[in-house]
Amino acid sequence: MDRLFELEVFLAVLDAGSLSAAARRLGRSGPAITRILSGLEDRLGARLFDRTTRSLAVTEEGRNLEEQARGLLAGYGALARTAKQRGELSGRVRVTAPVVFGRLHVAPSLARFMAAHEGVAVDLTLDDANRDLVGDGYDAAIRIGALPDSELVARQVGEVGRYLVASPAYLERAGCPMDPSELSGHALILTRSVPGPAEWRLEQEGRPRIVRFEPRFSVNHVETALALARDGVGIARALSYQVAEDLGAGRLVRLLAAFEPPLRAIHVVHLGRRHMAARTKALVRHLADDLGSRSYVSGPSPSGTSASPGTRAGWPSG
Known part of the structure; x- marks a missing residue:
């Protein structure tokens, strides 16, 4: 059982004035609320409410617990909000990309991302070898070519010839x-x-x-x-x-x-989405949208032998 939720149940009963009202507020059944409250009392070795079939009154031990429980839950809520804000606005993201593509396209794209998120720092490694995201500690990578089967999440953002x-x-x-x-x-x-x-x-x-x-x-x-x-x-x-x-x-x-x-194919790859830092999610989304919005693959010339000098090469949005 989540210990913090036990305290939420205790305070809900205290504020609502009855077990049934607390159950409705928390979306739980009456027997579940009774079981959770009894488990908390057993853990503390103290009775928190005097209960009869028609009334409920908080005990002295319950009053003593109330102030501590409210302070603990308020502190936890503030900590969670701060962690979320920091994840969105600050921190360091490590990215790896092929040398030339990274220099020409990834680095400028990352610079645009950093301009929009001044609290985020980026470490970019340019290497034509595919770095191991887990072993080498990278958050995201740009990969060109076929992808081997892996646990990585991949989003295609274009193609190259x-x-x-x-x-x-x-x-x-x-x-x-x-x-x-x-x-x-x-x-x-x-x-x-x-x-x-x-x-x-x-x-x-x-x-x-x-x-x-x-x-x-x-x-x-x-x-x-x-x-x-x-x-x-x-x-x-x-x-x-x-x-x-x-x-x-x-x-x-x-x-x-x-x-x-x-x-x-060109892909942006990263580790699984579960518990991924907000800054990494935002950066991956930015790379996918920014790089995928450009077109860099030239079409074949009419003769099929060479391109006209004015044709610009690139890759389409994916």
């Missing part, structure tokens, strides 16, 4: 590939993310096409690979948000759009 890109200068010099089979005759820049063979997984009319190759340049950092592509070194591959500005400015051109694989 995987684009092959090259500079106009490179294409003028080496020609524009019209089919994946022609990539073997080009200088290809590989971004190493996981161990394994150098390959790009493409798709043609719903069927996978895997292009395995010997890279002209291999690097473990996508922004470096894109810098090389802008300098005309060769063809690189990146996610749509990573090349959005370069495509929009005409520094890079999108290639073989008709052979791109399916879009990858």
Whole structure:
């Protein structure tokens, strides 16, 4: 039995003047109220009311308990209200996101959230590896790609594409590939993310096409690979948000759009909702609404081979 509720029952009986009136006030049955009050008296070793079938009178022990019970319940109510207010308005939230997406989109979104909630502080970790929310102590994360089965709660907020890109200068010099089979005759820049063979997984009319190759340049950092592509070194591959500005400015051109694989989902993930801090709930809701309101995936060009320089890449609301 909830000890605080026992005190609420005691005070309800005292204020209402009868067990039946207290039962109606608390939405309990008369026998339940009698049982709870008797349990409290047994625990205290004192009789709190003198009861007959027609009357009820508080004892001296009951009067002594009244002041303490009212003070205790009032203090608990104030503590609960303060904890709720602090949860909504203050505290620290830890978030992790992929490096480039976090820098371009998550960090500015978090800054907008903090401007609206000055009592909230944010720790943002940028890492292309999926951090363990429980083991590493994160409240929320941005994940791109398929999600493994887990206890995490996920909300999709958009999608990203995987684009092959090259500079106009490179294409003028080496020609524009019209089919994946022609990539073997080009200088290809590989971004190493996981161990394994150098390959790009493409798709043609719903069927996978895997292009395995010997890279002209291999690097473990996508922004470096894109810098090389802008300098005309060769063809690189990146996610749509990573090349959005370069495509929009005409520094890079999108290639073989008709052979791109399916879009990858973007999710905001967090631990279960039970007892989640109000500041975390508010931040997750903000990220989902803010990030999900933007569009960053370019549509294929009419030819299916490259995007026009004025097209801006991105991902739709989810």
